[in-house]
Amino acid sequence: MNSHPNSPGSEPGAASAPAPVVLIAGVTGGIGAALARQLTAAGAAVAGYARSAEKLAALSAELPGLFTVEADATQPAQVEAAVAATVAHFGRLDAYVHTVGSILIKPAHQTRPEEWLRVLDLNLNSAFYGLRAALGPMQTQNGGSIVLVSSVAAQAGLPAHEAIAAAKGGIDGLVRAAAASYAPRNIRVNAVAPGLVDTPLAAPLLASEALRAFSEKMHPLGRIGRPEQVASLIAWLLTPDADWVTGQIYSIDGGLAHLRPRPKV
Helix, strand or coil: CCCCCCCCCCCCCCCCCCCCEEEEECCCCHHHHHHHHHHHHCCCEEEEEECCHHHHHHHHHHCCCCEEEECCCCCHHHHHHHHHHHHHHHCCCCEEEECCCCCCCCCHHHCCHHHHHHHHHHHHHHHHHHHHHHHHHHHHCCCEEEEEECCHHHCCCCCCCHHHHHHHHHHHHHHHHHHHHHHHHCEEEEEEEECCECCHHHHHHHCCHHHHHHHHHHCCCCCCECHHHHHHHHHHHCCHHHCCCCCCEEEECCCCCCCCCCCCC
16 A cells, blocks of 8 residues: 555654555455454555455444445456445545455366366456456556465465466466566555465364364464464555565465475474
8 A cells, every 4th residue: 555544754743644445355254354354443444345245234333434345256347346436435446455265175187167167266367357457546546555365275286276276376477467567557466375264264174173183284383374364464565564565475374385394203
């Protein structure tokens, strides 16, 4: 973001900068809702879209200042409408965060073609639609910040993750190319790449003590991530402290992608 309510260097008595406007795709999900809470507490003007009107209403009741739009992230016209509604409501768009996605754990030979296409649609296509729509208003302003959500599966060879690894790997490429394209316009594009995070989406993978213990052992730090941790990293990427950061994919995965600890004996 190019403005922030607590930007460093503000002189006492000077007019405060306007609250940054952030649009969160998938705002009712585990990471999206955690981010909405953190940004609202920090004084940002927060908007969000998701498919479920019921979930949007529940989150709006918790966060009265939240501006919401019912929209399907896999439908580009609906995504463009959500961006346009946010700009019409707040007058600008400083940041866009795309937290829409899915989890499919199946080896390639067991993945049906329709499952493959759905994974691409929910993860890669939706991210492209969101980025494309957000670039419109940001190019008419003094830049902006876009954060997508990748995955540890795009960075580490995990068995039975072929579809999701391909989709999230596409996001990594999208981030780098878009960051290069729009850096001259002061638009930063980054991503975070979580490991397994304790969200409703991941609930089937953590449905028993045995499954949770197995997943914890996969991560070198020996525990599952919390949505608030991922949200905090995203929130930092939107602040002036990160305004020299673009084209990066930040691992937040308990060490899973890059560490190989010595086995216990």
